[in-house]
Amino acid sequence: MQLIQKDTAQKVIEHALSQGAGFCDLFIEKNQNSNLQVLNSKVHQAASGVDFGVGVRLLFGTKVLYGYTNQTDLDVLIKVVNQLSALDKKDPEASAQSFNFETAPSIHQITVPLGEEPITEKVDRLMAMDKMIREKDQRLIQVKTSLLQRRQSVEIFNSEGLAKADERHYIRLMGYAVAEDKSQQSEGYEAPGAMAGWEWARAYPIEQIADIVSAQALIKLGADNCPAGKLPVVLDNGFGGVIFHEACGHLLETTSVQKKASVFWDKKGEMIAHSAVSAIDDGTMPNEWGSINIDDEGVPTQRTQLIKDGVLTNFLSDKVGHMKTGHPLTGSARRQNYRFAPASRMRNTFIEPGEHSLDDLVASIDHGIYCKKMGGGSVQPGTGEFNFAAQESYLIEKGKITKPLKSSTLIGTGPEVLQKISMVGNNFSLAAGMCGSVSGAVPTTVGQPALKIDEILVGGQG
Amino acid sequence: MAQVIDHDIQDTINRTLELSKNMGAEESEIVISSSESFSIKTEDQTVSEYKVTDARVLGVRVFKDNRVGISYTEDLSTSALEFTIKAALDQAVVTKEDPHQKLSAEKSQSFHEARKEYLIDDPTTTEEKIAFALDLEKQMKGSNSKVRNCPYNGYGDSTSSTVLANSKGLLSSWKERSCSCYTSGLFEDNGKESMYYEYSIGRQVSDLEPEKIVKEVEVIGADLLKGEALSTGDYDIIFSPSLLSSFLGTFTHLYSAKSALENLNPWKEKRGTSVAAKAFTLRDLPHYRDAFTQTPFDDEGFPVRDLTLIEQGVLQNFWHNSSTANEMNEKNNFHASRGARGPLSVGPHLLVVDPGKNTEDQVKDGDYFEIVSLQGLGSGSDPMSGQFSFGASGYLKNGDEIKQVVRGVTVSGNFFDVLRNIKQMGNQTRTDSQRSMFAPMIRFGGMRVGGK
Numbered sequence: 001m002q003l004i005q006k007d008t009a010q011k012v013i014e015h016a017l018s019q020g021a022g023f024c025d026l027f028i029e030k031n032q033n034s035n036l037q038v039l040n041s042k043v044h045q046a047a048s049g050v051d052f053g054v055g056v057r058l059l060f061g062t063k064v065l066y067g068y069t070n071q072t073d074l075d076v077l078i079k080v081v082n083q084l085s086a087l088d089k090k091d092p093e094a095s096a097q098s099f100n101f102e103t104a105p106s107i108h109q110i111t112v113p114l115g116e117e118p119i120t121e122k123v124d125r126l127m128a129m130d131k132m133i134r135e136k137d138q139r140l141i142q143v144k145t146s147l148l149q150r151r152q153s154v155e156i157f158n159s160e161g162l163a164k165a166d167e168r169h170y171i172r173l174m175g176y177a178v179a180e181d182k183s184q185q186s187e188g189y190e191a192p193g194a195m196a197g198w199e200w201a202r203a204y205p206i207e208q209i210a211d212i213v214s215a216q217a218l219i220k221l222g223a224d225n226c227p228a229g230k231l232p233v234v235l236d237n238g239f240g241g242v243i244f245h246e247a248c249g250h251l252l253e254t255t256s257v258q259k260k261a262s263v264f265w266d267k268k269g270e271m272i273a274h275s276a277v278s279a280i281d282d283g284t285m286p287n288e289w290g291s292i293n294i295d296d297e298g299v300p301t302q303r304t305q306l307i308k309d310g311v312l313t314n315f316l317s318d319k320v321g322h323m324k325t326g327h328p329l330t331g332s333a334r335r336q337n338y339r340f341a342p343a344s345r346m347r348n349t350f351i352e353p354g355e356h357s358l359d360d361l362v363a364s365i366d367h368g369i370y371c372k373k374m375g376g377g378s379v380q381p382g383t384g385e386f387n388f389a390a391q392e393s394y395l396i397e398k399g400k401i402t403k404p405l406k407s408s409t410l411i412g413t414g415p416e417v418l419q420k421i422s423m424v425g426n427n428f429s430l431a432a433g434m435c436g437s438v439s440g441a442v443p444t445t446v447g448q449p450a451l452k453i454d455e456i457l458v459g460g461q462g
Numbered sequence: 463m464a465q466v467i468d469h470d471i472q473d474t475i476n477r478t479l480e481l482s483k484n485m486g487a488e489e490s491e492i493v494i495s496s497s498e499s500f501s502i503k504t505e506d507q508t509v510s511e512y513k514v515t516d517a518r519v520l521g522v523r524v525f526k527d528n529r530v531g532i533s534y535t536e537d538l539s540t541s542a543l544e545f546t547i548k549a550a551l552d553q554a555v556v557t558k559e560d561p562h563q564k565l566s567a568e569k570s571q572s573f574h575e576a577r578k579e580y581l582i583d584d585p586t587t588t589e590e591k592i593a594f595a596l597d598l599e600k601q602m603k604g605s606n607s608k609v610r611n612c613p614y615n616g617y618g619d620s621t622s623s624t625v626l627a628n629s630k631g632l633l634s635s636w637k638e639r640s641c642s643c644y645t646s647g648l649f650e651d652n653g654k655e656s657m658y659y660e661y662s663i664g665r666q667v668s669d670l671e672p673e674k675i676v677k678e679v680e681v682i683g684a685d686l687l688k689g690e691a692l693s694t695g696d697y698d699i700i701f702s703p704s705l706l707s708s709f710l711g712t713f714t715h716l717y718s719a720k721s722a723l724e725n726l727n728p729w730k731e732k733r734g735t736s737v738a739a740k741a742f743t744l745r746d747l748p749h750y751r752d753a754f755t756q757t758p759f760d761d762e763g764f765p766v767r768d769l770t771l772i773e774q775g776v777l778q779n780f781w782h783n784s785s786t787a788n789e790m791n792e793k794n795n796f797h798a799s800r801g802a803r804g805p806l807s808v809g810p811h812l813l814v815v816d817p818g819k820n821t822e823d824q825v826k827d828g829d830y831f832e833i834v835s836l837q838g839l840g841s842g843s844d845p846m847s848g849q850f851s852f853g854a855s856g857y858l859k860n861g862d863e864i865k866q867v868v869r870g871v872t873v874s875g876n877f878f879d880v881l882r883n884i885k886q887m888g889n890q891t892r893t894d895s896q897r898s899m900f901a902p903m904i905r906f907g908g909m910r911v912g913g914k
Contacts, residue, residue, distance in 0.1 A: 040724075043557045044558065045557065046531065047553065048549045049533055052537045064512070067514045084514060120556070142724070144726075228694050228872065229913070260610075260611055341511065382646075387837045407842065409841075411837070411870065411872055458912060459842075459873065459910075461876070461910045
């Protein structure tokens with residue numbers, strides 16, 4: 001598929017450089033989205049749409065001039081360039097290289113491309129999951145199942161001769177249930193995803209989603225208030241990785257580092273975490289939700305060691321981040337869509353597994369909390385203060401998991417909590433989520449094995 | 463009334479309605495949203511990002527055989543419109559029958575003259591806007607010796623318009639221009655750090671209040687350096703106006719007829735019963751005088767009207783659109799909400815909490831925790847159980863006396879209990895930074911602070 005005439009792209013870039021820009025890139029994107037939802041065991045909503053646009057970026061030094069439009073006509077794009085460069089226009093300092101066309105090699109195999117699957121099969125899949133959840137317990141008074149799909153085609157051109165095309169398929173299943181008992185209500189939610197074709201949803205064990213969603217909703221009925229105060233906590237695997245994502249991950253993006261608005265901006269080579277902690281950000285993991293082939297500047301993705309045995313080893317850098325900080329490019333430039341300039345962002349970010357079993361971690365705590373499933377969170381990179389929600393948690397008493405607890409929030413600061421991760425489990429897994437930042441919302445996974453945090457502030461009503 | 467729809471949009475509407483009819487839709491509705499914007503970010507007294515944008519999206523809702531399908535496109539070529547309409551019609555086939563969703567047969571609100579004050583021509587040049595943003599950063603950095611950095615600072619403006627049209631002849635449009643500026647301070651003192659940010663909105667640059675937001679950031683950001691955790695326990699809470707808006711806004715599904723019909727509203731059976739303290743009255747007043755934006759019609763094109771949601775603690779009404787009203791056999795109260803990309807839903811216009819009987823001095827009498835910054839409210843809330851938990855910073859006060867600056871604590875509770883546990887309500891109306899919600903100072907009981 002050709003999204004823009006190559007000749008048009010070349011002329012726009014040449015024009016940008018003629019206005020004095022040191023660099024120019026174009027990001028042309030077409031997204032085909034669909035959202036299918038079953039509620040009350042009926043197809044409640046079936047929606048789709050096409051996003052299409054061109055993002056134009058000029059760099060004058062490290063100053064970013066960015067514009068976008070829905071049109072690919074040469075005169076429209078030239079006008080965008082003129083608007084952007086009006087105040088910075090100067091004699092040209094660079095010349096555009098000829099394009100070296102490439103299609104990005106796909107690390108991620110797609111068998112049934114999204115959009116080619118029959119809608120009836122999608123409906124059947126969601127109905128089957130709906131039925132599985134409802135049959136778990138009559139206290140489940142409402143069930144919602146959804147399927148989100150996005151087929152993103154991109155073309156990226158720049159003044160250094162890069163000309164690449166890439167196609168990304170994102171698919172996500174979602175199960176949600178509400179349980180009610182004696183006027184109390186609670187919810188359960190699970191939403192796995194992948195960079196994959198329809199074959200992923202076809203093969204995904206939806207009974208797993210049904211088990212998790214129903215158990216979560218039911219267990220919280222009649223749950224006790226979570227204690228409040230500083231406590232030792234075991235975070236289980238998968239979405240427990242949101243702690244690292246918030247406490248550390250964002251602080252290692254040059255998006256914050258370049259402004260010195262990260263507490264770790266000058267800590268490369270230093271011990272920033274407990275020696276038990278090693279962490280990776282990896283865009284190459286086949287078909288994982290946060291994976292990519294090339295980033296949104298056309299740079300091939302990679303596996304980046306962030307922390308090794310507690311020592312900060314690398315930051316995640318995009319082009320402007322590299323220009324401002326000197327940290328090497330890591331294929332981490334990402335954006336929600338053409339409406340955003342790219343920025344360095346996470347991909348699949350996780351703490352590497354250690355040696356302990358989950359039982360070891362729990363047994364080491366006399367009075368604390370076991371967080372089986374975490375929700376979202378946020379961070380203020382400048383101070384490192386972060387928060388994240390515990391959706392399903394239990395009390396630990398004398399080394400045993402006992403009663404379920406109501407939802408709570410855990411807060412802390414990145415530098416402090418990284419030093420307090422004293423035990424790392426061996427049951428690694430990843431979980432899909434959406435991460436929001438300066439370049440919009442992008443698919444990321446968080447991950448880890450179970451971790452023990454010696455002490456963290458837990459917000460509950462108990 | 464004057465028409466404010468440009469020729470290209472009108473042409474697109476005509477083409478789409480015609481195509482839709484020819485392709486088999488019995489009825490159709492179109493939403494076209496457009497936006498042009500300009501924004502700058504500054505860093506270290508230079509412009510770090512300069513952005514100009516121009517985009518539009520068209521959403522179509524088609525009706526056939528008692529079913530509804532939706533789709534959207536950002537490509538407005540005829541071939542793309544055909545693809546979009548076909549997708550919507552194909553999706554309608556698998557969607558459940560919905561006899562309640564119908565296009566408005568109400569007398570068409572043909573044209574609306576945009577409020578002139580929402581389309582003020584701003585004479586400020588681009589160079590002046592840049593100078594404004596740079597000066598804002600300079601003011602912020604110079605406001606206090608402890609400001610190490612100003613990591614988020616900028617200015618932006620946009621003109622956005624929405625046109626709604628349907629095959630029954632409805633044609634309504636809305637256009638407005640707005641601008642904003644924001645700044646932040648990263649403070650450092652003796653190895654401790656704190657951060658705070660604020661923003662200001664207006665219709666033109668001269669409406670913005672840079673000195674005011676610099677002052678707020680400087681005072682609170684510097685104070686937070688001294689922040690310590692409170693002892694764990696129960697505290698009375700007073701939110702700053704913007705955070706009160708966030709807190710009350712987290713649970714707005716409780717007023718949604720759509721959520722009630724979907725069995726996702728814990729208050730679905732509670733109309734006519736007490737859900738809040740008797741002093742609490744919540745209304746939706748779309749024409750509220752001081753609101754930043756007063757939209758004249760909802761997203762089905764019906765003129766909007768005032769609605770009481772909670773009266774003296776008793777739940778009175780849900781937000782309806784024509785479909786939910788029809789399904790519940792009730793009157794529409796014109797709270798349809800629909801963007802170009804999404805389905806028909808319901809939503810607020812402008813929430814206003816009636817002032818109470820207490821003076822603000824009375825509300826502030828006795829120890830309370832004034833929250834000026836919070837994090838994680840959305841992810842820490844359970845919409846069905848009402849449980850919430852979030853990180854917070856602010857001041858432990860008694861009256862206006864600051865007893866302690868507070869930082870690094872959590873606040874937890876149950877929203878349903880908290881609404882019943884309102885201790886006092888002030889008699890002066892305050893508003894948030896966006897002038898999107900109006901409420902008095904409210905003293906809440908029943909929240910647990912996790913700290914030392």
